Amino acid sequence: MSHSHHEIIALMGTSGQSPRAPYALPVGDPRRQLIRRAVFGTLLASAAFFILTAPTKQVHVIYNHAPWENDPYDTVYSFAMFLVPLVAATFLVQVSLCLKSEPLPVSRAISILRGCRVAAATMTIALLTEWIALLDGANLPQWTVMQTGGLVALLVISTVLTGSAIHAQFRVPKIENPEHTENMQASDWIGDAIIVAKRQSRWLGPLRRQAVTVLGWADRIPVRTVRHHPVASAAVASGLFGLAVGVDQGIHEGYVLSVTLLTVALLSCGMYAFLVVAGSYVGVVRSNAALYGVQRRAVDASVVAGIAAVAALAFRNSLWWIVGTNGASAGAGQFAALIGLAITSAFVVAFAAESLLHAHGRTIQMGH
Numbered sequence: 001m002s003h004s005h006h007e008i009i010a011l012m013g014t015s016g017q018s019p020r021a022p023y024a025l026p027v028g029d030p031r032r033q034l035i036r037r038a039v040f041g042t043l044l045a046s047a048a049f050f051i052l053t054a055p056t057k058q059v060h061v062i063y064n065h066a067p068w069e070n071d072p073y074d075t076v077y078s079f080a081m082f083l084v085p086l087v088a089a090t091f092l093v094q095v096s097l098c099l100k101s102e103p104l105p106v107s108r109a110i111s112i113l114r115g116c117r118v119a120a121a122t123m124t125i126a127l128l129t130e131w132i133a134l135l136d137g138a139n140l141p142q143w144t145v146m147q148t149g150g151l152v153a154l155l156v157i158s159t160v161l162t163g164s165a166i167h168a169q170f171r172v173p174k175i176e177n178p179e180h181t182e183n184m185q186a187s188d189w190i191g192d193a194i195i196v197a198k199r200q201s202r203w204l205g206p207l208r209r210q211a212v213t214v215l216g217w218a219d220r221i222p223v224r225t226v227r228h229h230p231v232a233s234a235a236v237a238s239g240l241f242g243l244a245v246g247v248d249q250g251i252h253e254g255y256v257l258s259v260t261l262l263t264v265a266l267l268s269c270g271m272y273a274f275l276v277v278a279g280s281y282v283g284v285v286r287s288n289a290a291l292y293g294v295q296r297r298a299v300d301a302s303v304v305a306g307i308a309a310v311a312a313l314a315f316r317n318s319l320w321w322i323v324g325t326n327g328a329s330a331g332a333g334q335f336a337a338l339i340g341l342a343i344t345s346a347f348v349v350a351f352a353a354e355s356l357l358h359a360h361g362r363t364i365q366m367g368h
Contacts, residue, residue, distance in 0.1 A: 023177055024103035032104055034172045035113065039095055041165035042116040046088040048161045049123050052154040053081040065147035067140075068133040072314035079270050079310070080126035082245070084119055090282065091115025094192050106177055107283075111189065114282045116169055123162045130155055188286040190226060194219050227287045231299055234275040242268030258332040262339065266313050269343070273306035296360035301351035308346030309339050 025032050056062050057078070063069060068077050091112045098104055098112075133139075134152065142148075194215055201211040226233040242264045250260030276299065279285070291299060312319060316338060320326045323337045354360065 023106040025106065025109060025175075026103050027101060029104075031173055031175065034168070035104075035109060038116055038165070038168040038172050039091070039112060041161075041168040042119050043088055043092065045123060045158070045161040045165040046084050046119055048154075048158045049080075049084050049126070052151075052158045053077060053084075053126075056151060056154070057081060062147050062151070065139075065142045065144050066133075066151050067136075067138045067143070067148065068130045069139045069142070071317065073129050073133040073138060075310060075314035076126050076129040079274075080122055082241075082271075083122050083274060084126075087115055087119040087122065087278065087282075090189060090284070091119070093196050094189060096196055097192055106175060108192075109175055110177070111283045113169070113172060113175070116165070118278045118282060120162060120166050120169060123158070124166070127155065127159050127162060131159070188227075189282065189284045190223055191219075191286075194223065227285050230279070230285045230287045231276060231291070233285075234279060235272055238268045238272035238275055241271045242266075256332070258336070262332065262336060266309055266339065269306040269309040273303045273310070276303050292360050297351050297354040300354060300360070301347045304350040305343045305347040308342045312339050312342035 056066070068074060094108055094112050094115070098108065134155070197215050198212055201208045201215070204211050246260060246264030246267050249255070249263055250257075255263065275284075316330075316335070317327050319338060320330050320334070322341065323330075323334050325334045
């Protein structure tokens with residue numbers, strides 16, 4: 001990054017806008033109204049999607065009657081249940097810094113719109129999966145008028161709202177930075193989160209000073225470390241997510257230790273692939289950690305490997321033959337072998353393909 005984050009904050013006013021980033025949408029610009037509609041349409045669709053997924057997933061007497069209860073549909077459904085609210089919360093942080101009475105930095109507008117697109121794309125993939133399960137008659141013996149009918153009604157509502165959000169996003173004219181250098185001066189999402197946290201610390205009353213001190217320390221050390229090592233930070237965050245959710249699932253579902261560890265690994269792989277791809281697109285961090293050549297190919301291959309691990313989980317019932325077993329006799333050992341083979345094969349193939357094509361031979365700036 002061309003400026004340390006504390007320098008950027010010093011240059012910002014209370015709205016979080018940097019005077020050094022001259023490219024902004026002025027107050028009254030008609031594009032701002034279109035952006036506003038796209039944002040709130042996406043938030044509404046995300047809320048409806050969350051209601052469709054999270055509560056029904058936890059209530060087995062309802063979810064057991066869902067057409068998408070089993071894999072491969074359930075894998076997409078389960079990941080989307082976490083990813084959609086995560087993305088919505090991410091761009092909502094930046095939305096809170098956009099004031100009607102002040103110019104809107106172009107870089108922030110682009111980041112918010114990208115967040116909306118990621119949320120909409122995730123919902124679209126999940127909803128298409130659910131419609132396919134419904135049309136395919138998956139889990140048909142368990143369908144009931146009340147439970148299945150209620151889920152289908154929620155599916156219709158969520159689909160309509162998601163379609164409306166996508167339409168609103170398409171209505172926003174393409175917004176570009178006049179100069180690439182503004183991206184380097186713009187605050188990233190993690191910087192905006194620090195700004196929002198400092199603002200909201202006023203609610204802590206007498207503890208505000210201590211909170212601001214802690215946030216200042218976090219901005220100088222942990223956040224700077226994340227910017228210097230964005231891929232490693234994504235891996236650590238993914239591992240923590242997998243550990244927290246996987247262990248909790250293992251306890252509630254009564255998994256043995258080996259299955260719990262496999263669950264942790266699979267959740268971590270899926271989240272890692274998502275964080276690296278979506279985080280780079282949205283601009284979670286702006287980093288000078290330039291990746292090219294072998295390093296960049298290794299990162300790309302690791303993302304493909306993470307996706308392959310989740311795909312092997314989703315389609316395992318059709319892949320047991322690869323490890324010489326079937327669904328009736330496969331155990332944790334065979335499952336681990338299948339996942340390991342999928343990860344290794346995907347990594348090798350992706351890395352070899354990019355190497356043969358001499359991909360990423362020049363510097364690629366992470367976070368743009």
